[in-house]
Amino acid sequence: MTNPVVHLFHLGVDERNRDTFYQAGVHNFTTSYKDEVGTLAMYASFIKGRPLEYKVFEVYTDEEAYQIHRNSSQYKTYVEQVGQHLIKRESYETEALFLEEKLASGIWLGAEHHFLKFAQIEAEEGSQEVFESSVLTNMQASMKEEQGVLAMYALKDIKNPKIYYFYEVYATASAYESHRLTQHFQTYLSETQDLMKEKILLDLENSIAISKGQFSDSYIDNRILSR
Helix, strand or coil: CCCCEEEEEEEEECHHHHHHHHHHHHHHHHHHHHHCCCEEEEEEEEECCEEEEEEEEEEECCHHHHHHHHCCHHHHHHHHHHHHHEEEEEEECEEEEEEEECCCCEEEECCCCCEEEEEEEEECCCCHHHHHHHHHHHHHHHHHHCCCEEEEEEEEECCCCCEEEEEEEECCHHHHHHHHHCHHHHHHHHHHCCCEEEEEEEEEEEEEEEECCCCCCCEECHHHHCC
């Protein structure tokens, strides 16, 4: 697969409209899963301790697939029902660096599914190439060697290429703790600790998630591979 399209949003909704937000999201995600070949993964996850704020992450095969989704009836219904009730909407213009899943094709509704982590990292000026290489090595080893690591996605901010976003799916909290103790993760920490200008790490809880399970073979940005 070449150049999948990825989108990342930070959304906020008030308490009165949270159920409408959820139900419209379920309809949008599940219909897209069933009807859209090019919609590969969609996640809406609320921030732990901040249940009215969500990270929404989406993966499409290409721009055409994304436009098909944007023109779909379920997406238009979602916008009509939810758009006016959002109290926060931040959109991040991103490109994919690394995408890999062990997830089977499926739909997951509710916080009992998976253990989710989100990170936003700003690298020091001039350190991006070394940082990306270390990230890639760690993620490849994690997906290959750790049964409890179900998906890892790494994105790069297009407008500010020093900023990276990571969305990670673990089977359980203990799988995440085991991941932190691995040699490859410890190596990543030692290699990058002086390369990070800022790091934001969030615990997420699943609200709605879908995946076609089509990233069993990892996607890696060709610019990294060509170095």
